Amino acid sequence: MKSTSVGTQQVTDTAKRPAFEWVEDAPLPNTLRLPAWGERMLVLNDVSERTLTTPVVADWLADRATRVAAGGSNVVFATPRISQTVMIAACGWSIEPTDADTIDLSVEAGMGLDALVRATAESGWFGLEALAEIPGTVGAAPMQNVGAYGTEIAERTRWVEAWDRRERRVERFARDACDFSYRHSRFKREPGRWLILRVGLSLSTTPPADWPPVAYPGVDEAVRDWSAQSGRARSTMSPSEYAALITSVRRTKLPDWRRGWPGSAGSFFHNPIVTVEVADRLSGRWPDMPRFDVPGGVKIPAGWLIEAAGLKGHREGAVAVSLRHALVIEHHGGATGAEFLRFAESVRDRVEDVTGIRLVVEPECVSVS
Numbered sequence: 001m002k003s004t005s006v007g008t009q010q011v012t013d014t015a016k017r018p019a020f021e022w023v024e025d026a027p028l029p030n031t032l033r034l035p036a037w038g039e040r041m042l043v044l045n046d047v048s049e050r051t052l053t054t055p056v057v058a059d060w061l062a063d064r065a066t067r068v069a070a071g072g073s074n075v076v077f078a079t080p081r082i083s084q085t086v087m088i089a090a091c092g093w094s095i096e097p098t099d100a101d102t103i104d105l106s107v108e109a110g111m112g113l114d115a116l117v118r119a120t121a122e123s124g125w126f127g128l129e130a131l132a133e134i135p136g137t138v139g140a141a142p143m144q145n146v147g148a149y150g151t152e153i154a155e156r157t158r159w160v161e162a163w164d165r166r167e168r169r170v171e172r173f174a175r176d177a178c179d180f181s182y183r184h185s186r187f188k189r190e191p192g193r194w195l196i197l198r199v200g201l202s203l204s205t206t207p208p209a210d211w212p213p214v215a216y217p218g219v220d221e222a223v224r225d226w227s228a229q230s231g232r233a234r235s236t237m238s239p240s241e242y243a244a245l246i247t248s249v250r251r252t253k254l255p256d257w258r259r260g261w262p263g264s265a266g267s268f269f270h271n272p273i274v275t276v277e278v279a280d281r282l283s284g285r286w287p288d289m290p291r292f293d294v295p296g297g298v299k300i301p302a303g304w305l306i307e308a309a310g311l312k313g314h315r316e317g318a319v320a321v322s323l324r325h326a327l328v329i330e331h332h333g334g335a336t337g338a339e340f341l342r343f344a345e346s347v348r349d350r351v352e353d354v355t356g357i358r359l360v361v362e363p364e365c366v367s368v369s
């Protein structure tokens with residue numbers, strides 16, 4: 001959807017389209033590139049209350065068989081035909097009046113997250129730059145509280161506006177009411193209830209005290225190289241320069257979700273948080289195991305556990321554990337969703353056999369028909 005800038009206000013061409021439209025037999029985008037079609041899809045070009053309360057729209061959304069489709073970067077289509085879907089195409093954003101240091105945005109759910117990150121970083125606003133190169137939409141971001149390189153969308157969220165599919169009304173949740181935690185939120189905890197319409201974000205015109213953040217592997221070296229090559233102090237790095245740096249670090253590890261093969265859904269499993277006793281037991285066996293103290297226990301990288309199970313690069317047919325990053329399961333073309341999931345399940349079983357830890361799958365596995 002094309003978006004243009006008018007002064008400080010952003011508008012989109014969705015205004016020229018009908019408020020909603022129906023699409024039959026449309027391919028469902030998904031970064032795993034598994035075969036998937038939506039038999040009947042409601043496309044919302046407008047997410048105003050007037051559109052949502054139109055009886056045919058409200059009835060479609062109230063039907064539990066209707067699933068929300070978006071960028072498809074965190075789903076596995078286990079079955080190729082999905083009978084009822086809704087997709088938000090509305091992708092406008094606007095700036096709300098505030099004080100000099102703060103930029104408050106209201107962004108419609110259909111906007112690409114990466115496009116938003118780049119547009120705000122190029123405007124010189126701090127806050128989202130560490131989320132560069134994450135695929136998907138703004139509407140999906142609060143679902144699992146997307147995060148990368150020490151930043152989670154929760155930190156910048158002021159509110160989330162969602163359609164209550166059950167009660168047929170719009171609700172606005174302040175950040176604290178969203179129950180954000182690691183890759184989780186109230187919206188994910190209540191599957192099928194909420195259609196996220198808009199997200200309110202708060203960015204800053206000044207850098208945070210510890211700018212630029214370098215705590216993650218690869219980032220410190222990249223910042224050092226940038227400083228040496230540009231001859232500039234690291235503290236002068238702009239948000240868009242930091243976003244570009246994160247992009248290059250990510251591209252060394254993850255498949256390109258924009259084009260080509262292999263397909264992937266990014267990290268396939270959550271990093272488990274275990275008790276200190278469990279972590280100590282594992283460290284006794286693998287003294288080099290990376291471990292991070294976090295609230296509630298010890299976080300262990302799931303990719304490391306997969307490597308410990310001897311599965312890095314393991315391939316069966318068209319599906320493989322990535323050689324570059326063991327947390328990514330790749331689709332090399334030709335597999336069905338069911339075959340893909342069988343492979344993922346075998347990885348999970350093997351990791352449990354070797355380490356005693358049962359990994360939790362991150363993407364939603366869609367098998368409605």
Ligand SMILES: Cc1cc2nc3c(=O)[nH]c(=O)nc-3n(C[C@H](O)[C@H](O)[C@H](O)COP(=O)(O)OP(=O)(O)OC[C@H]3O[C@@H](n4cnc5c(N)ncnc54)[C@H](O)[C@@H]3O)c2cc1C
Pocket residue numbers: 031067068069070071072073074075088109134135136137138139140141143144145146147148194195196197254255256257264265266267364
């Ligand atoms: C290469 C790659 C790298 C990735 N890196 C990261 C990363 O660093 N950090 C991270 O957190 N994630 C990462 N992801 C996962 C993914 O990009 C995010 O989860 C993203 O937010 C999904 O957005 P989407 O629009 O593609 O949602 P989908 O995959 O289409 O949907 C995901 C879930 O959200 C629901 N949903 C989508 N939109 C809405 C809405 N408006 N209202 C209600 N429900 C909705 C869907 O029904 C589904 O259950 C990565 C994925 C890939 C492929």
